[in-house]
Amino acid sequence: MDDVDLSPSQPCDDPAPSSDGAGVSRRDFFGLTWRALAAVLAGQAACVGLRFLASRPAEESQGQVLIAGLVSDFPPGTITPFEQARFFLIRFADGGFLALSVVCPHLACVVGWDGARGRFTCPCHGSEFERDGRVVNPPAPRPLDRYTVLIENDRVKVDTRQVLRRTQTDAADLVYAPSGAADTASHAPPVVPFHPGQPNP
Amino acid sequence: MRLTLNDLILHLHAPRVPRRALRVTYSYGLGIIAIALFLILGFTGVLLAFVYTPSPDKAYASILSLQSQVWIGALVRNLHHWSGNLLLIVSVLHMLRVFYTAAFHPPREFNWLLGLSLLVLVALSNFTGYLMPWDQLAYWATTISTSMLGYIPLVGDSIQHFLVGGSEIGEFALRTFFAFHIVVLPPLMIIIISYHLWRIRKDTFSLPRGLDEPPIDRRRIERVTTIPHLITLELALGLATLALMIAWSTWVDAPLEDAANPAHPPNPAKAAWYFMGFQELLLHFHPVIVTVVIPALTAAGLFLLPYVDADPRPERDVTGVWFRSRRGRRLAALNALAGIGVTAALVVLDEFWLDLPGLFPSLPTVISNGAIPFGAILWLLGVYYWVLGRRGATRSERNLALFTLLFMAFVTLTVIGVFFRGENMALVLPWTT
Numbered sequence: 001m002d003d004v005d006l007s008p009s010q011p012c013d014d015p016a017p018s019s020d021g022a023g024v025s026r027r028d029f030f031g032l033t034w035r036a037l038a039a040v041l042a043g044q045a046a047c048v049g050l051r052f053l054a055s056r057p058a059e060e061s062q063g064q065v066l067i068a069g070l071v072s073d074f075p076p077g078t079i080t081p082f083e084q085a086r087f088f089l090i091r092f093a094d095g096g097f098l099a100l101s102v103v104c105p106h107l108a109c110v111v112g113w114d115g116a117r118g119r120f121t122c123p124c125h126g127s128e129f130e131r132d133g134r135v136v137n138p139p140a141p142r143p144l145d146r147y148t149v150l151i152e153n154d155r156v157k158v159d160t161r162q163v164l165r166r167t168q169t170d171a172a173d174l175v176y177a178p179s180g181a182a183d184t185a186s187h188a189p190p191v192v193p194f195h196p197g198q199p200n201p
Numbered sequence: 202m203r204l205t206l207n208d209l210i211l212h213l214h215a216p217r218v219p220r221r222a223l224r225v226t227y228s229y230g231l232g233i234i235a236i237a238l239f240l241i242l243g244f245t246g247v248l249l250a251f252v253y254t255p256s257p258d259k260a261y262a263s264i265l266s267l268q269s270q271v272w273i274g275a276l277v278r279n280l281h282h283w284s285g286n287l288l289l290i291v292s293v294l295h296m297l298r299v300f301y302t303a304a305f306h307p308p309r310e311f312n313w314l315l316g317l318s319l320l321v322l323v324a325l326s327n328f329t330g331y332l333m334p335w336d337q338l339a340y341w342a343t344t345i346s347t348s349m350l351g352y353i354p355l356v357g358d359s360i361q362h363f364l365v366g367g368s369e370i371g372e373f374a375l376r377t378f379f380a381f382h383i384v385v386l387p388p389l390m391i392i393i394i395s396y397h398l399w400r401i402r403k404d405t406f407s408l409p410r411g412l413d414e415p416p417i418d419r420r421r422i423e424r425v426t427t428i429p430h431l432i433t434l435e436l437a438l439g440l441a442t443l444a445l446m447i448a449w450s451t452w453v454d455a456p457l458e459d460a461a462n463p464a465h466p467p468n469p470a471k472a473a474w475y476f477m478g479f480q481e482l483l484l485h486f487h488p489v490i491v492t493v494v495i496p497a498l499t500a501a502g503l504f505l506l507p508y509v510d511a512d513p514r515p516e517r518d519v520t521g522v523w524f525r526s527r528r529g530r531r532l533a534a535l536n537a538l539a540g541i542g543v544t545a546a547l548v549v550l551d552e553f554w555l556d557l558p559g560l561f562p563s564l565p566t567v568i569s570n571g572a573i574p575f576g577a578i579l580w581l582l583g584v585y586y587w588v589l590g591r592r593g594a595t596r597s598e599r600n601l602a603l604f605t606l607l608f609m610a611f612v613t614l615t616v617i618g619v620f621f622r623g624e625n626m627a628l629v630l631p632w633t634t
Contacts, residue, residue, distance in 0.1 A: 059367025059374075083464050107483070108348040108369070109341065109466045123468035124345060125483055126626040138558055139483055141566050163368070 063161035068099075071154050071177045079113050079131065085160050087147055088113065088120075090131055096174030099147040099158045100133050105165075106140040120144065134169045142167050149175040210432055215402050217424040218431050221417075222406035227302065227521075230438040231295035237439040238288040239394065241446060243387065245281040253333065255379040257372050260335035261460040268457075275454065276447075282455035284446055285327050289475055292320050300604065301533070303511070303519045303597065304407040310507030312400040315393055317503055322390050324475065329382040331473050332375060340461035341470040343378075344370050345480065352488040369463060410521035417521070469626050477618030478611045484626060485551050487571030494575065510597050517595075525597055532594065532602040540609025548617055552628050582606075 024032070066085055074080060074091040081088055081102075090098045100120075102110045109124035119136060120129040127140035134143050143166055148159040154177070166173070222228075252271055254263040267274040296316060299305050305313035332343045347370065350361045366373030408417050425431075458467075472480045482491045512518075524530040561569040582603065589599045623629035 053363065056366060056373070058362070059365070059369070059371045061367065086464070103368075106348075106488070107345045109345065109470055110464065121625055123466055123625055124341070124470040125480070138566055138570055139486075139488065141487060 061161065063159075065150075065157055065159045065161070068156040068158050071151060071156055074156065081113065082158075085158070086110070087158060087160065089149075089156070089158065092131075092174065096176050097149045097151070097156060098132065098174050099149045101145040101147065101163055103145065103163075104140060105142050105145060111144070130169075132169045132173075133166075143169045146173055151175060151177050207428060210428060213398055213402065214427045214431060215405075217426055219406060219408055219419070220423045220425050220430075221408045223425070223431060223434060224409050225434075227409035229294075229298060230434070231291055231298055233435050233438045234442050235288060235291045235295055236394070237442040238284045238291060238446070239390070240439075241280060241284045241443060242288065245277050245284070246383065246387070248277050249281055250383055255333070255375050257335060257375055257461070260333065260375065264334050264336075264457065276450055279450035279453065279455045280446055283450055283453070285330060286474075287446070289323055289327055292323050296320060297608075301524055301601070302407065302409070302521055303525060304521070305507045306511040306518070306520045307507070307513075309400075309404045309407065310511075312397060312404055313507045314504060315397045315400060319390060319393050319397060322386055322393070326382060326386045326390070327473065327475065329378040329386065332370070332378045333382065334457055335375070335461050336458040337461055337467050338456065338458045338471075340370060340463065341466050342472045342476070343374070344466075345470065345472050346476060347374070349479070349483075349488065349492045352492045354489070354493065408521050412522060412527065414522075416515065416518045468624050469622055471618070471622070474615065474619050478615040481548070481614040481618035481622070485548070485570075486575060487567045489567055490571045490575050506600065510600050512595060512597065519597060525595075525601060528594060529598045529601050532589075532598055533605050536602045536605040537609045540606045541613045543606075544610040544613040545617070548614070549628070 066082070068074075068080075068082065068089050074089060074097070076091050076095050077093045079088055079090050086102045088100045088102060090100060092098070102112075104111050104122040104124065104127055106122065106125055106127050109122050111120040111122045111127070111129065113119075114121045117128075118131065120131070120133075121127070122140070125139050126137065127135065128137035129140070129144050130136055132143075133146065135141075145163045145165050147164065148162070150157040150159065249267070252263060252267045252274065254260055264278070267278060271277075299313065299316065328346065332339045347361055347365050350364070351357045353360065364374060364377050365371075366377070405419075408419075408422070410417060471477060479491055482495065519525045519529075522529075524533045557574060558564075558566050558569045561573070564573075586599055586603060589602055590596075594602065617628075620631045621628055
């Protein structure tokens with residue numbers, strides 16, 4: 001059935017049988033030793049290589065504590081995109097602040113605010129989120145990640161050093177300005193109201 | 202010189218080969234074409250390495266200068282780009298040919314594994330090379346693909362960190378991909394290709410056979426000398442491939458979009474075309490299903506196939522018969538059509554009517570959008586496989602039916618992803634946009 005086999009037959013092997021019960025022959029012993037040493041060497045090389053590669057310094061994080069503006073710069077019911085820092089600062093009608101990462105928790109595309117539909121939408125796989133980050137249309141498996149919002153001396157600060165993952169949205173994620181703070185606008189950054197009917201610039 | 206060349210040829214090939222094995226309507230020369238493309242890729246790749254700068258600030262500019270300032274720079278890039286894409290297609294066609302002629306049945310089962318490994322390496326080469334131009338297409342396709350790795354349980358985060366080194370694709374990722382693309386993958390492929398070719402000589406060529414032809418007695422077949430019969434064929438195919446690639450690359454430019462902008466994904470943002478089947482699946486299933494379960498099942502199925510497919514009885518040998526048998530041919534045609542139709546129907550159903558997470562709001566999406574729909578599909582496939590067996594199909598014929606169904610389903614998903622997905626990945630008709 002087979003083609004003519006032109007490759008040499010088994011090379012001449014140890015003439016002395018090794019498995020005769022008298023233990024391991026000298027040749028087999030050395031053969032085994034060499035193989036074991038080669039395996040150890042290969043294992044070492046693999047470990048050294050992996051350890052070397054694992055110690056590469058990670059990509060530098062761009063995070064910082066960013067002063068977004070004064071509390072009064074963000075009227076209730078607005079969403080303000082911070083393009084460079086990659087987050088949205090949302091102020092709800094009740095005055096609560098929330099900073100949401102623009103990175104879609106599904107596969108890391110950048111979501112945009114679709115004002116007409118009142119939702120964040122992802123152009124890659126069609127996930128949609130409420131303004132509090134809740135998933136309204138999968139495939140995204142969890143809400144939009146958030147950043148810590150701090151309000152100090154009437155200034156709104158966003159800590160982008162650490163992304164906070166969450167499995168559920170929580171009203172406790174909202175941050176409120178201490179009562180009595182003035183709510184008058186000053187030098188306002190571009191603000192996108194909730195319902196103007198135009199998509200995020 | 203001539204003697205050395207002949208020696209080399211006869212080192213790779215047996216000195217004489219069955220005349221039957223040279224029938225072009227059997228192998229279609231796909232393996233030879235793949236090798237020719239690999240050589241083109243090696244040559245153009247070496248040239249490109251002298252021009253390209255693997256850094257986010259300079260990569261895109263170096264591609265622009267390659268295309269505008271280097272002599273035939275655009276042609277060399279086009280050749281590399283199109284040969285890489287075509288190599289993936291040819292490798293898949295080569296696999297299909299081997300599958301449908303049962304050429305992977307013993308004694309060639311191990312070479313099937315080597316071939317599959319090569320297919321994986323070709324895909325990885327395409328994938329790592331995709332990032333190199335650092336344009337919008339490259340950046341976002343790679344962002345999507347590496348994020349997919351994050352869903353692998355236990356090791357996903359480490360793998361992602363190993364490749365990307367942070368939260369977004371940057372210098373770290375580009376350096377890693379570049380290293381894989383030019384120093385890790387090509388030598389690996391050269392080693393496995395050599396092994397693959399040597400196994401062909403060792404296992405002998407499988408021989409084409411008609412539907413009702415009995416198994417071939419290899420001792421009584423006509424043989425011809427490798428030089429010149431086989432060698433002429435190989436050279437002709439290789440040169441034709443080269444000519445065709447040069448002609449194509451002269452007229453059709455490799456795509457290059459605007460420079461990568463991490464703040465603005467294009468809409469729709471799509472992965473490389475060969476990953477669009479996966480991206481389409483991601484619209485319908487939880488990512489764990491798409492990035493772990495489906496690849497693992499596919500790999501297990503394909504790697505185990507040669508060890509479970511063949512009937513050991515010599516009179517049941519189907520090696521060399523296209524589609525195994527009459528029933529095999531019928532099953533192949535039916536399942537190809539079913540694969541297209543059912544997949545398209547399911548995609549439309551899920552897009553407009555089916556809302557499983559809405560039906561089971563209390564369940565996590567990994568169950569409602571993962572285990573439930575995928576489990577149902579697996580169960581249906583199992584029932585189908587069982588019914589085919591009850592109706593008299595051999596194991597090999599049933600495997601062929603299932604393989605055809607799933608392969609055509611994947612092709613359909615890819616076509617839908619590439620042509621029928623518009624803004625926000627909504628279903629659109631390509632001729633209306």
